[in-house]
Amino acid sequence: xxxxxxxxxxxRRFRSHAMAFSTCLLVTACGSSGGSSxxxxxxxxxxxxxxxxxRIELPDTEQNSLGDALSASDAVQQMGIGINLGxxxxxxxxxxxxxxxxxxxIEAFKNAGFKHVRIPITWGNHVDEASPYQIxxxxxxxxxxxxxxxxxxxLIAIINVHHDEWLKSDYDNVSNLNRFDSIWxxxxxxxxxxxxxxIFEIIxxxxxxxxxxxxxxxxxxxxxxxxxxSNRLVIFAGNEWSxxxxxxxxxxxxPTDPFLIGNFHSYDPWxxxxxxxxxxxSNLDKQDLxxxxxxxxxxxVANNVPVIVNEFGSAKYDFQNPxxxxxxSQREEYLRTxxxxxxEFGIAGTFWDDGGSFSTYDRATDSWGPxxxxxxxxxx
Numbered sequence: 001x002x003x004x005x006x007x008x009x010x011x012r013r014f015r016s017h018a019m020a021f022s023t024c025l026l027v028t029a030c031g032s033s034g035g036s037s038x039x040x041x042x043x044x045x046x047x048x049x050x051x052x053x054x055r056i057e058l059p060d061t062e063q064n065s066l067g068d069a070l071s072a073s074d075a076v077q078q079m080g081i082g083i084n085l086g087x088x089x090x091x092x093x094x095x096x097x098x099x100x101x102x103x104x105x106i107e108a109f110k111n112a113g114f115k116h117v118r119i120p121i122t123w124g125n126h127v128d129e130a131s132p133y134q135i136x137x138x139x140x141x142x143x144x145x146x147x148x149x150x151x152x153x154x155l156i157a158i159i160n161v162h163h164d165e166w167l168k169s170d171y172d173n174v175s176n177l178n179r180f181d182s183i184w185x186x187x188x189x190x191x192x193x194x195x196x197x198x199i200f201e202i203i204x205x206x207x208x209x210x211x212x213x214x215x216x217x218x219x220x221x222x223x224x225x226x227x228x229x230s231n232r233l234v235i236f237a238g239n240e241w242s243x244x245x246x247x248x249x250x251x252x253x254x255p256t257d258p259f260l261i262g263n264f265h266s267y268d269p270w271x272x273x274x275x276x277x278x279x280x281x282s283n284l285d286k287q288d289l290x291x292x293x294x295x296x297x298x299x300x301v302a303n304n305v306p307v308i309v310n311e312f313g314s315a316k317y318d319f320q321n322p323x324x325x326x327x328x329s330q331r332e333e334y335l336r337t338x339x340x341x342x343x344e345f346g347i348a349g350t351f352w353d354d355g356g357s358f359s360t361y362d363r364a365t366d367s368w369g370p371x372x373x374x375x376x377x378x379x380x
Contacts, residue, residue, distance in 0.1 A: 053131070056178045058227045059185065066196045069231040072261050075199070076306040079156050079348035080379045081339060082116030083109050083361070084311065086354035089143065090120035090162040098355030099363045106149040108366055113376030116156035118310055118350045119146055120204060122163040123183050131175075133182035140190060151195060158235065158310065158350075159187070160201035168208045171217075184221050188228040200225055201235040201310070205242045205265065211250050214239045218253035226257075235308065237263040242311075244292050248299055255303075262300065265311040266292055266338070267352075273334060275318040276326040281333050290341055297345040306346070312338050313352035328370075336374050343378070351375050 070078070085105065087098035094100045109117055126139035143159065150157035161167075161183060167176050184200075191198055202221045206214055218236045225234055236253055238246025244264040252260065267273040268289060272280040300307045314331045318324040335351070342349040351371075353359045360371035 053174050053178065055174060056131075056181055058224060061189070061228060063226070063228060063230055064192060065230045066193075066232065068196045069259070070196045070233060072233060072259055073306045075156065075197075075233055076261060076308060076346070076348045078115060079308065079350075080115040081342065081375050082118060082156070082310075082348070082350040083114045083375075084118045084120060084350055084352050084354070085146070086120060086352055086358070087356065088119070089146065090122045092122070092125055094142070101146050102363070103149045104366060105361070105363060106146075106153060106155075108361060108368075110153045110155060112361075112368060112372050113380035114155070114351075115379060116158065116348070116350065117150045118158040118160075118201075119143075119150070120162040121159055123161060124164050124166055127179065127183065129179075131178065133179045135183065135186050140186070144190065147191070147194070147198060151197060154197070156197045156199060158199045158201050160204050160235075162204040164203075167203075168206055171209055171213050180217070181220065181224060184224045185227075188225045188232075192228045196231070196233065199233040199235060199261070201237075201263065203237075205237075206239050207241060209239045211239060215251045215253070218250070222253045222257070222260075231259050233259050233261060235261045235263045235310070237265070241265060243268070244295050244299075247307075248295065252303055252305060260305055262296075262303070262305045262307045263310050264292075264296060264307070266309055267311070267313060268292060272326065272330070273314040275321070276315060276324040277318070279327065280330050286337055289337055293341040293345045293347060296347055300347075306348075308348040308350065309338075309342065310348075310350040311352045312349055313358045315357045317357055319357050332370060332374055335371055339375060339378070 085101060088094060088101045091097040106117060121143060123135065123139075126136040128134045147157050147159060161180070164180070167180050170176055184202075187200070202218055206217070209217065222234055222236075225232060234257075236250075238244075238248070238250045240246050242263065242265045244266065247262055247264045252262075254260065266289070269278070269280070269285075271278045296307045296309070299305075312335075314334045315326055316328075316331070317326065338349060341347075351360070353361055355361075355363050360369040360375070361367075362369070
């Protein structure tokens with residue numbers, strides 16, 4: 001397969017806004033979604049030296065097991081086609097890139113027939129930059145509020161670490177690693193008793209990390225999550241822009257863990273789906289896209305891990321060069337083909353809706369474009 005070169009348009013604009021982000025370790029009880037932690041465990045059994053910060057250790061905690069646990073395969077089957085609440089909590093500050101989140105958006109997603117909602121989250125501007133890397137309580141409360149909007153409607157919710165470039169650009173920095181670990185320590189504790197239809201996604205598009213670095217990161221994050229909950233579903237993906245070839249290249253973080261879901265992204269070819277400089281729709285175009293899903297399916301069978309493509313979509317126009325406009329009929333056929341292959345190969349899919357060029361939902365008017373029925377028509 002040709003290596004995906006997507007995400008050179010709108011996403012790079014957003015990544016250029018990335019600031020120095022941070023994370024936290026304190027697992028204080030802040031109104032947990034099922035009520036979880038109480039006292040604050042020590043941050044590390046190995047205090048840092050004056051010369052160099054040491055890697056933090058997992059806190060002492062009582063691991064729980066969710067009584068309503070979904071198997072990974074059942075979850076992917078239930079997820080069907082979902083939608084991203086993009087450019088919201090993943091913006092530097094909510095409201096910077098799109099209208100702030102409102103509960104009626106989630107109600108609209110539910111009524112439209114979407115089965116899950118991915119909530120991308122960028123943590124850095126909301127986390128202390130020094131130990132103990134505590135997440136701002138107001139922001140964590142906001143995350144929980146939006147998560148509960150989704151869970152209360154019996155939809156599956158996904159939360160992640162999204163545009164946190166401070167880690168991706170300086171992975172070997174021990175402080176950065178501790179900040180990242182601290183995010184997942186706090187998030188895992190905060191949502192420890194949340195229902196099983198809340199899924200954690202370790203990291204979004206870890207561009208700049210090598211395969212060995214990402215293998216290490218995925219294993220570490222999974223151990224942090226498992227330290228709190230034995231059977232919470234966890235999504236992992238490959239490095240760079242998380243194209244299918246990147247998933248095929250990395251390790252399963254724990255082949256003995258039955259609660260893992262593999263993930264890839266596809267805006268292929270980016271020249272059509274991202275920057276609108278070429279047409280799409282030939283038999284060869286469709287075969288190339290099908291080949292991506294075939295690779296995902298074959299990896300899933302070989303590794304006994306179900307798969308999701310939690311970002312796919314097509315721009316209406318190139319954000320950086322708005323004179324480049326994608327043909328609407330081709331856009332619709334492109335999305336229809338994605339959905340067809342997702343169902344053919346048993347792969348759940350999450351449409352990228354950013355409230356802008358990639359959107360089908362108009363947040364200001366609470367109305368839908370024609371893409372919605374293509375995405376949800378066979379699961380309404």
